[in-house]
Amino acid sequence: MGAQQREYRQRSRSVQSTKKITRAMELIAASRVVKARQRVVETTPYAQAITQAAAAVASHSDVDHPMTMKRENPRRAAVLIISSDRGLAGAYSANVLKRSEQLRELLEDEGLEAVSFLAGRKAEGYYRFRNRPFEESWSGFSDSPTFDAADEIADRVIGEFTKGSDAGGVDELHLVYTRFVNMVTQEVQVTRLLPLEIVEQDTSSSDGELFPLYEFEPNAEEVLDELLPRYIKSRIWNALLQSAASELAARQRAMKSATDNAEELIKTYTRLANQARQAEITQEISEIVGGASALADAKK
Template sequence: MGAQQREYRQRSKSIQSMKKITRAMELIAASRVVKARQRVVETTPYANAITRAVSAVASFSDVDHPLTMERESVRRAGVLVISSDRGLAGAYSGNVLKRAEQLRELLETEGKEVAPYLTGRKAESFYRFRGRSFEQSWSGFSDAPTFEVAREIAERLTADFIAGSEGGGVDELHIVSTRFLSMVTQEVQVVRLLPLEVVEDDEPVAEEDIYPLYEFEPTGPEVLDALLPRYVVSRIWNALLQASASELAARQRAMKSATDNADELIKTYTRLANQARQAEITQEISEIVGGASALADAK
């Protein structure tokens, strides 16, 4: 009985130590997710606005730009997978990698070679463990990305797209990332980044929002040369920020769940330890009463 008590006490003590860690991580994620949400709110309108502007220029300028032209034969497709650097965030990275695998299978069934670009150590570990190659990876910033990193990723992806499969690059680019909807809801999405794809909103378009006729100054090609690189950077920057907020929200929920489970386990082991102690006391009393009865019978 004494051994059981010690075991239950030791387990309870160990879980209490783990609870302190999960509670601290929950509070850290809760404090960081506020800033991450604010950055998403601040950058999303700009990303949507520049997307509409680039779509308007591409639609009404009748200009063939390298970043808007559909390739006649798509042989290589680049996929940017945005995952996390650390775990303890529930199924956050797992959902992203699962969706990336589904996209890879779809592209391969279409006869396309997939060229992965990775962000986050979880994606790197996933590919290295399976012995798969990837074009390039970036890590160390998943919960707090910087604009410089987004620009670096955009420059590499744009250069590879312009080079095309014949030049060792890719013919189209996709992003697999997590879209932040709320603290409770985040969804994995796949967006084709290049060539530029005009995606209409689900909401009905008002008359004042219909694109008018445009006159370009200086010229359509020069406007596209100025806008398209900013479009690519802004979309990647917004995707990184959305993924960061989603990761922190998922980690906060996961750590809260772990803390609640730790509380339940501590209660369970405390109850078991008390039961073992009561059983030991009852056994000792029975032994004492039995010994006293034996002495009385001997007399």
């Protein structure tokens, strides 16, 4: 009984140590997610505005720009996957990788070769463990991205798209990331960045409001040359920030769940230790009473 009681006490102390770690990680994630959410709020309107501007320029001009034209007989498609550098964030990275696998199967069904670009050590580890090839990976900034990282990633994928599959590049660019909705909901998103999808619009909306007319200076082609790379960089930058906020929110929830589970486990071990102690006391009392009865019987 004594050995069993010591084992329960030891397990309880071990879980207590784990609880302190998960509680600390929960508080750290909770403090950092506030800033991450603010960065998402600040950058999302710009990303949406530049997307609308790029689509408007492309749809209202008669220029056949390489970044807006769908290429004949495309053979290779780049897939940029944004995951996390660390674990302990629930199914955050697993959901992104699962969705990227679905996209890969879809592209292969269309006759395209999927070329992977990875952001985050979890995605890199996933590919290395399965001996899958990938073009390049970036890591070290998943929960606190910088614009320099987004700029480097964008320059690389734009360069691959500009080369085209005939020169060893790609003909399409897809982005897989996690969109931050709120602290409870984060959704994995798949977006085709290049070639830019153009939605044809009427000159007036359903409520009679006229859409603006555009004049290009010096010309539409040069405007697109300047605008489209900025569009790609802003979208990747916003996707990194969205993913960072989603990762921190997922880690906060996972650590909160782990802390709650640790508390329940501590209660269970404490109860079992008390039961073992009570059983030990009961056994000792039984032995004392039995010994006293034996002595009384011997004196008769």
